[in-house]
Amino acid sequence: MPSGPVAAESSREQPGLRTRDDAAVLVLARLTGSVQDREKTAERLVAHARAAVPTSSVRASGPSWTVRQVDDRIARDLLRAELLAAPVVLVVLLITYGSFVSALMPVVVAGVAVGCTIPLLGGLARFVHISSFSANAALAVGFGLAVDYTLFLLARYREELATGLPRSEALDTALRTSGRSVVFSAAAVTVCLAAVAVIPVPLVRALALAGAAVAVLSAVAALLLVPACVVLLGPWCERGDPFHRWRRTRLGEGSPVWRRIARAVTRRWTVAGGAATVVLVLMAWPFTQVQFGVMDHRIMPASSPVAATDERVRADFTGAPEQVVLVVLSRPVPAKRMAEYERAVADIPGVTGVRKAAGSPGGGTVLAATAAPSVRAGEDEAATLIKAIRALPAPGPVLVGGRAAEVEDTLSAAKRALPWTVALLGAGLAVLLALFTRSVVAPLKALVVAVVSLGASLGAVVAVFQNGTARGVLGGFTVTGMLDISLVLFTLAIALALSVDYEVFLLGRIREEYQRTADNRLAVVEGIARTGRLMTSAALAVAISTAAMATSSASVIKMIGAGVALAALVDAVLVRGVLVPAVMAALGPANWWLPARSRPCERLSGPSTAG
Numbered sequence: 001m002p003s004g005p006v007a008a009e010s011s012r013e014q015p016g017l018r019t020r021d022d023a024a025v026l027v028l029a030r031l032t033g034s035v036q037d038r039e040k041t042a043e044r045l046v047a048h049a050r051a052a053v054p055t056s057s058v059r060a061s062g063p064s065w066t067v068r069q070v071d072d073r074i075a076r077d078l079l080r081a082e083l084l085a086a087p088v089v090l091v092v093l094l095i096t097y098g099s100f101v102s103a104l105m106p107v108v109v110a111g112v113a114v115g116c117t118i119p120l121l122g123g124l125a126r127f128v129h130i131s132s133f134s135a136n137a138a139l140a141v142g143f144g145l146a147v148d149y150t151l152f153l154l155a156r157y158r159e160e161l162a163t164g165l166p167r168s169e170a171l172d173t174a175l176r177t178s179g180r181s182v183v184f185s186a187a188a189v190t191v192c193l194a195a196v197a198v199i200p201v202p203l204v205r206a207l208a209l210a211g212a213a214v215a216v217l218s219a220v221a222a223l224l225l226v227p228a229c230v231v232l233l234g235p236w237c238e239r240g241d242p243f244h245r246w247r248r249t250r251l252g253e254g255s256p257v258w259r260r261i262a263r264a265v266t267r268r269w270t271v272a273g274g275a276a277t278v279v280l281v282l283m284a285w286p287f288t289q290v291q292f293g294v295m296d297h298r299i300m301p302a303s304s305p306v307a308a309t310d311e312r313v314r315a316d317f318t319g320a321p322e323q324v325v326l327v328v329l330s331r332p333v334p335a336k337r338m339a340e341y342e343r344a345v346a347d348i349p350g351v352t353g354v355r356k357a358a359g360s361p362g363g364g365t366v367l368a369a370t371a372a373p374s375v376r377a378g379e380d381e382a383a384t385l386i387k388a389i390r391a392l393p394a395p396g397p398v399l400v401g402g403r404a405a406e407v408e409d410t411l412s413a414a415k416r417a418l419p420w421t422v423a424l425l426g427a428g429l430a431v432l433l434a435l436f437t438r439s440v441v442a443p444l445k446a447l448v449v450a451v452v453s454l455g456a457s458l459g460a461v462v463a464v465f466q467n468g469t470a471r472g473v474l475g476g477f478t479v480t481g482m483l484d485i486s487l488v489l490f491t492l493a494i495a496l497a498l499s500v501d502y503e504v505f506l507l508g509r510i511r512e513e514y515q516r517t518a519d520n521r522l523a524v525v526e527g528i529a530r531t532g533r534l535m536t537s538a539a540l541a542v543a544i545s546t547a548a549m550a551t552s553s554a555s556v557i558k559m560i561g562a563g564v565a566l567a568a569l570v571d572a573v574l575v576r577g578v579l580v581p582a583v584m585a586a587l588g589p590a591n592w593w594l595p596a597r598s599r600p601c602e603r604l605s606g607p608s609t610a611g
Contacts, residue, residue, distance in 0.1 A: 018317075019317065024312075029045060042060070042065045043068055045060075046065065059305060059308075060309065061297065061306060061313050062321065065306065066297050069304070070300060074554055077551070078552070080551065089545055093106065096533075097151075101237050102237050102238070105154065106146050106151065109226065110142065110146035114142055114214070116217045117142060117213050117214045141494055142211075142214030142215065142218050145214070145218040146218045146222060148505075148538045149182045149185070152182070152534060153178050156173070157171055167231075171231070175227065177512065178508075181504050181505050184436045184508075185500070189215040189497040189500065191429060192496050192497045193215065193493050195421050195425040195428060195493075196421060196489055198417055199418070200413045201414050203486040203490075204489050204490060207486070207493075211490075211497070254529035254530050256529075257533075258529050259528070261532070262524060263525055265577075265581045266525060266585040269581070269585040272578050273583060276574055276575070276579040280575070280579070281455075281456075284455030286462040287455055287459040287462050289462065290462050290488075292411055292415075292488065293378035294378045295486070295556060296377065301478070314373055315373065321403065322377060323372075324370055325369045325370075325385070325389065326357065326402045326405075327369060328364065328399040329396050329398055330396065331396050332364065333395045333396055334395075337395045338365060342354050345369050345389060345392065348385060348388045348389060351371060352372050353369070354367055355367070355368050375404070377403045377404040377406070378408075378411070379482070383408050411485060430447060433447075433503075433507070440595065446507065449499075450503070452575070453570060453571045454492060454567070457563060457570060458563070460563075465562075466479070466480075466481060466483050467479070474550050474558055478555065487556050487560060491563040491567075495568075498539075499571045502538075502539070506576055509526075509527040520584070528581055543564075543566075547562065
């Protein structure tokens, strides 16, 4: 780190690094190494700078320092969110399970899954950058999945016990039915996240890999620990219900409320399905105006030191790194031709000045084009400027770098990979659901419904976090007019994973009832009655634990927490409770059509007795 006099001399050579009143000097440092190395170097560099000039105010900015500060803030905020959510989630689990022992079981499963995930992520960090943000977000998702898997296994076990089966046989039946659903659910979640990992953005890949790992380990932990706890604890699994005086039904019994709702929906499926679709489409509408970008210091509160420093650098220094676009010509160019090219770059709208920064290897030249303060990386003006520089006739091969170019290339790479991601998602989920349901129609219906559900959740995210609608409800944050593409994709993947998770358990139960009764409407009604309360409780637990993340002061955590919480509730209540039964009632026995079967609809269908 250069001393004060050296820094001042450097600023005289480059006037853009000194304010007009000489009150502040901007010292630039280029960091090398991996993402982790740059973050650690930034921390040491700032500490050294502050120690070198103790009488001066030293403030830091830049991508590496910002990421470091964001990680630290998120770690603190997530710990607070977990402490806030824990007692509320415990009450929900007690109401659902009707037993202290059973309510603690998903916590044990989640703890084991998370404990096994942490060293696994440590191993993955040797090959890809996995920030603390990625790990914490994935672990929060793992808790939700552990609750889901444990809840459905225990509910089926209790249901079989209520029929008079011995405990061993009830457990075997639960593992054969709900256990199969757990396996397919974990596989579907892994497919969702693995498909997102195709996108060549480090943060997206880290989030996807961490989420896939915790999903698999949550399923393994549930399938191993739940049976072990049931065998070891025996009757204690059903004891200690603090709400027994007010309880009308117990875990494993059908819900009368959801049974009445399912009967009404399947009887008037046109009205119910149409109304649900209208609501979901209206929620999804804002997503048609989504603007993608890449996160910067504005994800932190405007009052935070890192955000305030970045804004001051942008406002007071014309040589701010964020505003500099580097144009590298890799081979020597005649002076006259170089002067013409410099003038052409300077004439591009949004460029306020051009200077020679340094020579490049091989005798080439590096030009530093300074953009206007209004040009922000990730916004339309910056993208237009980068494209204009790259389209300009040049006297040789040209490379364009800088923050604006980096952001534009990141967005372009993500958008190019999106079609492949969608194709892998659709194909992978269709195959898995076809194997699970042994049907062609049911998987296609599930994918269409999932798209509608996701659109509604993402539309709400755009309305709140991009457009600033009702942002005061979430404690306020800086509205940038765009959403970070990495975080939107991760939120989408998690919301889709939860949607498929609920779909697997619901379809599994409806298919069982259809095989038993050969009556499509009765199967739908009983499937909803048997799983509706469980899905609502599971979604509520996920929503509470993720909604607590919205108390964070970092907008990225607010967005993921609020987005996932809303997606879980909308999917469990409006989609699975209304839209899915309405669509399945409309399709009738065709839900279970498979080409290899011989006229299955006629062979399996029967008179409706659900009314």
